[in-house]
Amino acid sequence: MDEAPIVVEGLSHHYGSGELRKQILFDISTEIAAGEIVIVTGPSGSGKTTLLTLVGALRSAQEGSLRVLGEELRGATPALLESVRKRIGYIFQSHNLIEALSSRQNVEMALRLHGGAPGEIRDRAVAMLEFVGLGERLDHHPSQLSGGQRQRVAIARALAAEPKIVLADEPTASLDKQSGRDVVDHIQMLAREQGVPVLLVTHDNRILDVADRIVHLEDGHLSSFKEAVLASNSRMMALLAESTRKDDLRGQVDALSDQEFGDLLDEVTGEAQRFVEGVARAGDGAFRALLDQALSAFTYKIGRLCRAERASLFLVDRERGELWLRVAQEEGGEPVEVRMPIDRGIAGRVARNGVAERIDDAYADPDFNPEVDRDTGFATRSVLAVPLIDRGGEVFAVAQLLNRGDGAAFDAEDEKRFQQFAGSVAVILEGWWRLADEPDPTTDPTPDPMGSEAEA
Numbered sequence: 458m459d460e461a462p463i464v465v466e467g468l469s470h471h472y473g474s475g476e477l478r479k480q481i482l483f484d485i486s487t488e489i490a491a492g493e494i495v496i497v498t499g500p501s502g503s504g505k506t507t508l509l510t511l512v513g514a515l516r517s518a519q520e521g522s523l524r525v526l527g528e529e530l531r532g533a534t535p536a537l538l539e540s541v542r543k544r545i546g547y548i549f550q551s552h553n554l555i556e557a558l559s560s561r562q563n564v565e566m567a568l569r570l571h572g573g574a575p576g577e578i579r580d581r582a583v584a585m586l587e588f589v590g591l592g593e594r595l596d597h598h599p600s601q602l603s604g605g606q607r608q609r610v611a612i613a614r615a616l617a618a619e620p621k622i623v624l625a626d627e628p629t630a631s632l633d634k635q636s637g638r639d640v641v642d643h644i645q646m647l648a649r650e651q652g653v654p655v656l657l658v659t660h661d662n663r664i665l666d667v668a669d670r671i672v673h674l675e676d677g678h679l680s681s682f683k684e685a686v687l688a689s690n691s692r693m694m695a696l697l698a699e700s701t702r703k704d705d706l707r708g709q710v711d712a713l714s715d716q717e718f719g720d721l722l723d724e725v726t727g728e729a730q731r732f733v734e735g736v737a738r739a740g741d742g743a744f745r746a747l748l749d750q751a752l753s754a755f756t757y758k759i760g761r762l763c764r765a766e767r768a769s770l771f772l773v774d775r776e777r778g779e780l781w782l783r784v785a786q787e788e789g790g791e792p793v794e795v796r797m798p799i800d801r802g803i804a805g806r807v808a809r810n811g812v813a814e815r816i817d818d819a820y821a822d823p824d825f826n827p828e829v830d831r832d833t834g835f836a837t838r839s840v841l842a843v844p845l846i847d848r849g850g851e852v853f854a855v856a857q858l859l860n861r862g863d864g865a866a867f868d869a870e871d872e873k874r875f876q877q878f879a880g881s882v883a884v885i886l887e888g889w890w891r892l893a894d895e896p897d898p899t900t901d902p903t904p905d906p907m908g909s910e911a912e913a
């Protein structure tokens with residue numbers, strides 16, 4: 458049986474000795490399979506770089522076991538460490554390119570360590586640089602390249618000799634969003650093409666999606682990313698954990714004062730980035746159901762805060778050209794899932810145009826679909842519908858209020874308030890939508906939309 462290229466078992470590490478001895482890593486265990494991309498997240502000082510240098514045979518392991526490419530590195534001799542290092546490709550935060558050499562020469566230098574005819578080395582260097590999109594920059598020196606380009610040269614250099622493992626330490630640090638994205642996309646492409654495992658350390662949440670698996674390091678302790686997300690979204694999770702039934706949570710959220718609810722939404726939104734990414738990764742049924750409850754409770758509460766008789770959220774399913782009602786407010790209503798073509802109805806119009814709308818008299822609107830009223834016995838008067846925009850700038854959902862409670866039409870103040878709340882909910886919704894995209898391994902993927910009067 459083939460062992461995984463990286464096997465860590467009970468690995469601990471300390472720096473210094475005597476009074477100055479400081480333990481950095483505690484009993485770390487994990488395995489990285491061939492072709493797997495694993496991201497290690499964690500705050501600064503948590504021990505990420507230390508872990509990477511141990512796996513990279515750049516320092517010897519002190520305690521526990523660390524097997525890399527079949528070699529035990531605990532107590533390894535310098536000669537063994539060196540032979541392992543030759544089979545590893547390193548990409549560091551500071552690219553470590555040699556300023557006096559061109560892109561091509563930097564890559565060639567790494568290849569020369571492994572021998573080969575000069576012509577072959579040259580061809581290989583050029584091919585690698587072309588692969589990372591720098592075919593036009595072969596003779597440029599590092600100072601003539603942008604940060605993202607330099608980092609791509611470093612990737613070409615790290616992967617040119619076809620290493621058996623790739624280690625990257627904060628490869629996107631100090632790069633703007635797009636360059637960072639390019640860099641990890643190239644690492645991913647090359648890793649996939651060569652079938653090598655990648656261990657990538659980062660605290661850049663924007664690139665987590667390239668990982669097959671994310672682990673989290675905090676104060677030298679390793680945990681799964683899901684555990685870490687749950688821990689870091691304490692307010693949200695505490696709220697969700699307290700309620701086992703939908704109505705519990707709805708009651709709880711509803712009992713909050715406007716101020717308290719605003720604070721809750723702020724906190725949840727503040728935790729948003731990690732939350733969205735975390736839930737998308739932590740794809741399990743129980744978690745999904747909790748999120749579903751939170752959305753219904755929040756939507757209900759927001760509807761009440763905005764003085765509406767009903768509130769609903771529609772997700773835009775572009776692939777099917779449909780609007781999909783996932784959360785709606787109607788107590789005691791039969792749960793019905795509503796799908797409707799995106800080219801119909803007021804919500805559809807808002808989804809298509811990306812512009813909020815206030816409609817004082819729904820029945821006078823040519824797009825209004827009165828059938829839903831007929832089916833549900835509801836009498837729609839006024840409508841307030843706002844688009845929710847995802848991070849890519851696309852409308853991914855429409856939030857909608859029906860009938861202001863006092864009989865008047867919705868005004869600009871209502872719209873502003875609704876938009877504000879809806880923005881917070883959008884953050885949760887976006888993560889949830891991603892979950893909804895994936896097949897749920899444990900339960901029926903259809904949540905309880907709590908109402909049928911979807912369309913206005």
Ligand code: ADP
Nearest residue numbers: 472473481499500501502503504505506507508
């Ligand atoms: P991270 O990469 O997560 O920021 P590091 O592994 O670089 O964390 O550092 C973890 C801790 O170990 C920090 O407190 C750091 O100061 C300490 N440390 C790192 N390298 C050394 C070293 N060579 N000697 C002593 N302490 C170190």
Ligand code: MG
Nearest residue numbers: 505506507626
């Ligand atoms: Mg570091």
